[in-house]
Amino acid sequence: MAGVEKNMPILIVDDYKTMLRIIRNLLKQLGFDNVDEATDGSGALSKLRDKEFDLVISDWNMEPMSGLQLLKEVRADVKLKETPFIMITAESKSENVIAAKEAGVSNYIVKPFNAATLKGKLTAVLGNF
Amino acid sequence: MNATMESRIAALGNPGAGIDPADIAEVVESVLTSISGDNSGINIKLYEDIEALAKFIAAAKADITSLRADEINSKFIPAASDELTAIVGATEHATNEIFEAVDAIEAASSEMAPEAAAPLADAVTRIYEACSFQDITGQRITKIVKVLQDVESRVSGLLEALGEQLPAAKAETAAPSEPAPEAASQEELMNGPQLPGNAMNQDDIDALMASFD
Numbered sequence: 001m002a003g004v005e006k007n008m009p010i011l012i013v014d015d016y017k018t019m020l021r022i023i024r025n026l027l028k029q030l031g032f033d034n035v036d037e038a039t040d041g042s043g044a045l046s047k048l049r050d051k052e053f054d055l056v057i058s059d060w061n062m063e064p065m066s067g068l069q070l071l072k073e074v075r076a077d078v079k080l081k082e083t084p085f086i087m088i089t090a091e092s093k094s095e096n097v098i099a100a101k102e103a104g105v106s107n108y109i110v111k112p113f114n115a116a117t118l119k120g121k122l123t124a125v126l127g128n129f
Numbered sequence: 130m131n132a133t134m135e136s137r138i139a140a141l142g143n144p145g146a147g148i149d150p151a152d153i154a155e156v157v158e159s160v161l162t163s164i165s166g167d168n169s170g171i172n173i174k175l176y177e178d179i180e181a182l183a184k185f186i187a188a189a190k191a192d193i194t195s196l197r198a199d200e201i202n203s204k205f206i207p208a209a210s211d212e213l214t215a216i217v218g219a220t221e222h223a224t225n226e227i228f229e230a231v232d233a234i235e236a237a238s239s240e241m242a243p244e245a246a247a248p249l250a251d252a253v254t255r256i257y258e259a260c261s262f263q264d265i266t267g268q269r270i271t272k273i274v275k276v277l278q279d280v281e282s283r284v285s286g287l288l289e290a291l292g293e294q295l296p297a298a299k300a301e302t303a304a305p306s307e308p309a310p311e312a313a314s315q316e317e318l319m320n321g322p323q324l325p326g327n328a329m330n331q332d333d334i335d336a337l338m339a340s341f342d
Contacts, residue, residue: 018224019264022257025231029254061268061319068315090268090322092329097337099318108338110331111322112261115254117331 004129006031009051013037013044013058013067014088019111023057023088026115030122031129041065045073048080055126060089060096068103075104084125088113153183190291198284206281210274217267224263231256268321 010032012023020037027035036053038044042065044058056074060067067087074080087100090111097108107121123129157179231253238246238253322328329337 014264016221016264016267018221018228018260021228022261022264025257026254029250061321066315066319068318090265091318091320092323092334093318093320093327094329094333094337096318096320097329097334101338101341108334110329110334112258112265113331114258 004126005054006129007034008032008054008126009034009036010055010057011036011038011044011047011053013039013041013056013062013070015039015059015062019059023118026118029115030119032122041067041070041073044070048074048083049077053083055122056083056085057088058085060087060091060100068099071100071103071105086121086125088118153179157183193287193291198288202281202284202288206277206284210277213270213274213277217270220263220266224260227256227260265322272321 010027012020012027012035014020014023014037017039020039024035024037027033036047036051038047040062041058044056045065047053048056056070058067058070065073067089071085071087074083074085081104084106085104086107086109087105088109088111089096092110100108106125109117109121157176234249235253238249241249
């Protein structure tokens with residue numbers, strides 16, 4: 001895919017406000033300004049069903065709905081199932097990566113991460129920008 | 130079994146009652162005496178084992194009492210949990226202060242010539258990357274708080290088994306309900322940050338992800 005639209009709506013999901021801000025600012029520095037936020041899977045799912053997003057970037061470890069459950073809900077929803085979904089999490093065990101992959105994750109970033117890693121994964125999922 | 134023996138056994142089972150090993154030994158001896166037939170060899174061994182067990186329980190109870198387990202549960206563990214929670218709050222506050230300063234730097238750099246602003250933008254990115262420590266430390270500390278809560282629950286169970294009077298506030302610490310099978314499966318996958326050496330790095334994860342393609 002080429003010619004990524006920098007104004008594409010992106011939903012970031014994390015229960016830590018500082019991490020939301022970090023991801024938002026790193027995205028901003030990469031040119032992505034149209035970013036909305038949610039603090040758990042259920043809040044994210046509501047937003048995804050209310051408005052169209054072109055990318056979801058989600059943490060895993062959240063209450064009450066985890067990022068993995070959100071991913072499963074997204075992939076099970078006819079309207080949402082094609083939405084690219086990147087997991088950004090401190091969960092770094094192989095069983096986590098396998099579970100996320102089997103649930104349909106588009107890419108997986110382990111925390112702590114840097115801007116270069118985020119850019120690389122965005123490129124892998126969306127195409128060059 | 131006569132009424133006197135029944136009442137003595139009931140008294141030993143009463144929560145909160147102090148159990149004297151001699152009492153247990155006497156009861157066991159009475160029970161064995163009441164059994165008919167040739168039971169001398171096996172039951173003497175059984176008697177000795179039960180007596181040793183009773184002494185062990187009494188000694189353990191004395192040890193636990195001297196440790197002031199009730200105080201550990203009612204005071205020290207909650208205090209430690211509060212301190213750790215405060216650390217999370219303090220690091221979050223400090224991180225937000227850093228963000229405010231970074232916002233000011235970004236605002237100032239937007240007025241500068243591009244060649245002068247570029248190094249500042251790189252520095253700001255590095256600051257944002259470094260600030261992810263707050264998320265990582267927060268998750269690690271939350272794990273420790275959960276462990277402390279588990280210890281608190283187990284100590285409560287121990288005190289209850291020994292018949293100690295539990296503080297009212299701690300009695301409210303209920304054991305978590307049994308999760309549904311699906312929830313338990315997902316629960317097992319929520320371990321938070323791994324210690325160095327146990328964790329896969331981004332390259333390992335990339336390789337694992339690629340193995341599915």
